[in-house]
Amino acid sequence: xxxxxxxxxxxxxxxxxxxxxxxxxxxxxxxxxxxxxxxxxxxxxxxxxxxxxxxxxxxxxxxxxxxxxxxxxxxxxxxxxxxxxxxxxxxxxxxxxxxxxxxxxxxxxxxxxxxxxxxxxxxxxxxxxxxxxxxxxxxxxxxxxxxxxxxxxxxxxxxxxxxxxxxxxxxxxxxxxxxxxxxxxxxxxxxxxxxxxxxxxxxxxxxxxxxxxxxxxxxxxxxxxxxxxxxxxxxxxxxxxxxxxxxxxxxxxxxxxxxxxxxxxxxxxxxxxxxxxxxxxxxxxxxxxxxxxxxxxxxxxxxxxxxxxxxxxxxxxxxxxxxxxxxxxxxxxxxxxxxxxxxxxxxxxxxxxxxxxxxxxxxxxxxxxxxxxxxxxxxxxxxxxxxxxxxxxxxxxxxxxxxxxxxxxxxxxxxxxxxxxxxxxxxxxxxxxxxxxxxxxxxxxxxxxxxxxxxxxxxxxxxxxxxxx
Ligand code: PA5
Numbered sequence: 338x339x340x341x342x343x344x345x346x347x348x349x350x351x352x353x354x355x356x357x358x359x360x361x362x363x364x365x366x367x368x369x370x371x372x373x374x375x376x377x378x379x380x381x382x383x384x385x386x387x388x389x390x391x392x393x394x395x396x397x398x399x400x401x402x403x404x405x406x407x408x409x410x411x412x413x414x415x416x417x418x419x420x421x422x423x424x425x426x427x428x429x430x431x432x433x434x435x436x437x438x439x440x441x442x443x444x445x446x447x448x449x450x451x452x453x454x455x456x457x458x459x460x461x462x463x464x465x466x467x468x469x470x471x472x473x474x475x476x477x478x479x480x481x482x483x484x485x486x487x488x489x490x491x492x493x494x495x496x497x498x499x500x501x502x503x504x505x506x507x508x509x510x511x512x513x514x515x516x517x518x519x520x521x522x523x524x525x526x527x528x529x530x531x532x533x534x535x536x537x538x539x540x541x542x543x544x545x546x547x548x549x550x551x552x553x554x555x556x557x558x559x560x561x562x563x564x565x566x567x568x569x570x571x572x573x574x575x576x577x578x579x580x581x582x583x584x585x586x587x588x589x590x591x592x593x594x595x596x597x598x599x600x601x602x603x604x605x606x607x608x609x610x611x612x613x614x615x616x617x618x619x620x621x622x623x624x625x626x627x628x629x630x631x632x633x634x635x636x637x638x639x640x641x642x643x644x645x646x647x648x649x650x651x652x653x654x655x656x657x658x659x660x661x662x663x664x665x666x667x668x669x670x671x672x673x674x675x676x677x678x679x680x681x682x683x684x685x686x687x688x689x690x691x692x693x694x695x696x697x698x699x700x701x702x703x704x705x706x707x708x709x710x711x712x713x714x715x716x717x718x719x720x721x722x723x724x725x726x727x728x729x730x731x732x733x734x735x736x737x738x739x740x741x742x743x744x745x746x747x748x749x750x751x752x753x754x755x756x757x758x759x760x761x762x763x764x765x766x767x768x769x770x771x772x773x774x775x776x777x778x779x780x781x782x783x784x785x786x787x788x789x790x791x792x793x794x795x796x797x798x799x800x801x802x803x804x805x806x
Contacts, residue, residue: 341683341736342577343745345591349720350598350675350729359672359727361601369597370587376759377585377593380752390543391550391751395575395744400555401568403540407518408562412451415480417472418563420456421496422484422556424628425548426520427458429557429747430484432625436618436743437566450565452480460492469503476507476516480563484520484556486542488528491778497528513537520555547766549629550751553744567740574744582752592749595731596756602675602729603649603761610649611667614679615656615716618738622679623653626750633754633765640762647761657715664719668726676723676730679746680716683737684709 352360361369384392394400411418420430434456439448443455457465472479481500485493504512519532523541532539540555542548551557553575562568582592599610610630612623635648654663656678667674688708693700703711720730733749735742758765777794780787 340577341739341742343736343742343749344734345595345749346732346734347594347598349724350602350731355724355727355729359605359729361598361729365601369601373593373597373756373760374585374587376756377583377587377590379759380755381583381585387545389755390545391547391553392579394543394546394551394553395572395579395748397543397554400540400543401558401572404555404558404562404568407538407540407559411480411518411563414478415452415563416478417475417480418452418454418560419468419472419479419481419500420454420484420560421481421493421500422456422520423458423490423492424632425551426484426486426490426493426556427456428549428621428625428628429552430560431456431458432621433552433557433561433566433571433743434564435621436738437561437740438564440617442564451563454560454564456560457496458492460495465496465499469499473503473507476504476512480516480518482518482520482559483528484542485528486522486526486548488521488526488531491775491782494527510535518559520559547768549632550766552625552747570740571744571747574741574746575748576744577741578745578748578752582749592752592756595749595753596760598729598731599649599675599753600757600760603647607673607675607729608649609652609674610677611652611654611674612677612679613654613656613659613719615712616679616681616684616735616738617655619679619681619735620653620655622743622746623655625747627651627653629750629754630757632768632771634757634761634763635770636761636763637770638763640764645763647763656719657712660715660719664722667728668722672726672728674728676720676728678716678720678730678732679735680713680732681709681735681738684712685738 348354350361352362354360380389383389420427422430434442434454441448443449443453455468457468483493483497488494501513501517504516508516513535514537518538518540519528520540521528521532521542523544540559542551542556543554546554548556553572558568561571582590584590587593587597612626614620614623630649630651637644637646639645639647667676690703690706690708690711692704720732723730733746755765776787776790780791780794781798783791
C-alpha cells in the first residue's frame with residue numbers, strides 16, 4: 338500500500354505572494370532559519386535528556402500491547418464505550434474518532450467496527466442526564482473509561498461518582514470490575530487509589546507527559562483501538578513525522594517552519610492563529626490543536642521570570658461552513674491573523690452531485706461533479722480571496738486521511754508547539770493559570786479546606802441587583 342503523507346505548504350506567506358508589508362521575504366526566511374535551527378538542536382538535546390517524554394511515545398512497545406489486549410476484551414461484549422475525561426484526557430480521543438471513523442459510526446451498525454463511542458468532557462446535567470436515561474438498561478453492555486492523571490479533576494470525578502453509584506446499584510460491586518477501566522497515574526493520585534481498591538482494570542498515564550501531549554499514550558489509544566482504529570499505523574505515522582521534525586535543516590523540518598512562521602507573525606501584528614480544515618473528519622483536530630496551542634503557549638512569565646503575558650490565540654473554523662460565517666471578518670476585518678488550512682487531496686469516499694432540473698439550468702455546472710472537487714475548489718477560492726487581501730495562509734495538505742497521516746499531523750503539531758515554546762522563551766509544558774479556577778470551584782462546592790478562598794469569592798459570586806438590567 339502506498340504510504341500517504343502530510344505536507345506543509347508555505348508559499349502563501351511569502352512576500353512574493355502577499356507583498357512585503359505582510360509577507361515574509363527571502364532574507365527574513367533566512368533570519369528565521371538562523372534563529373530556529375539552534376532551537377531544533379536544543380529540543381533534540383532536551384529529548385535525549387528525557388525532558389520531553391511525549392516525543393518517545395510512538396516508540397513505546399508496552400502501551401500498544403496493553404491497549405490492544407484490553408481493547409480485544411472490551412470488544413467481546415461491549416455495545417457502548419464511554420470516555421469520562423476532560424481537556425487532554427478527552428480532546429485527542431474525540432479528534433481521533435471524528436478523523437478516522439465514519440460520520441454515522443454511532444448510528445449505523447454497518448458502518449461500525451466496534452462499540453458506539455461517547456466522550457463526555459463536561460458536567461452538563463442536560464447532556465449527561467439524557468445519556469444516563471438512555472444507558473440505564475444497557476449498563477452491562479457499556480464500558481466506561483475514566484481518564485484522569487490526578488483523579489481530582491472535579492468534572493471527571495463527578496461523572497465517575499454518578500456512574501459508579503449507578504453500576505453498583507444495578508450490577509452490584511463486581512459490576513465496577515467489569516464495566517470500568519481507569520487510565521491514570523501508575524502509582525499515585527485519587528483515581529489510582531480508587532482503582533486499586535476496587536480492583537479495576539487500569540492503564541497508565543505516562544510520567545512527565547501532560548494531558549495535551551498524551552493522545553499517543555493509553556489516554557488516546559484505548560478508545561481508538563476499541564473503535565477499530567489502527568493504532569499501529571497511527572504510531573508509525575508519528576514516527577515518520579519524528580524523523581522530519583528532528584532534522585536540524587530548518588527548511589526540511591515542517592515543525593520548525595510552522596513554529597517560526599507562527600512566532601514571526603505573532604510579533605508582526607498577527608497574534609491570532611486560525612486553523613480551518615476543509616474536511617469534516619478533521620474538524621475536531623482543530624479543537625485538539627486549540628488546547629495544545631493555548632495551554633502551552635499562553636504564559637505570563639518567560640523562562641527568566643520576566644512578565645511577558647505572551648501567547649498566540651488559536652481559533653478554529655471549518656470550511657466550507659465558516660465561509661458563510663467568518664470569512665467576511667477574515668478578509669475585511671483587521672489583518673491580524675495567520676490562517677492554517679487543512680486540505681485533503683484524496684477523500685476516502687466521494688459523492689457525485691445529481692442532475693439539475695430543467696427549470697434551473699444555472700445549477701447545471703454542479704451536475705455530475707464530485708463533491709470533493711467542490712470542497713477543494715472552495716478551499717482554494719477562500720485562500721485566493723484572503724491572499725487578495727494580503728492575509729498570510731499556510732496549508733497542511735493530507736494526501737489522504739488515514740491513521741498514518743493523522744499520526745503525522747498530531748506529532749507535527751506537538752513538536753511545533755515545543756519549538757514555539759522555545760522561540761517564545763516560555764515553559765510550554767505547565768498550565769499554572771488553570772489552577773485558580775479549579776481551586777475556586779472547590780471552594781464554591783464547599784470542599785473542606787477551601788473556606789478562606791470561598792470568603793474571597795463571595796462578593797463576586799452574589800449577583801448585584803443594582804447592575805441587573
Ligand atoms: O493538558 C492538560 O494537562 C489538562 O488539560 C488536563 O488533561 C486536564 O486538566 C485533566 O486533568 P486530569 O487528567 O488530571 O483529570
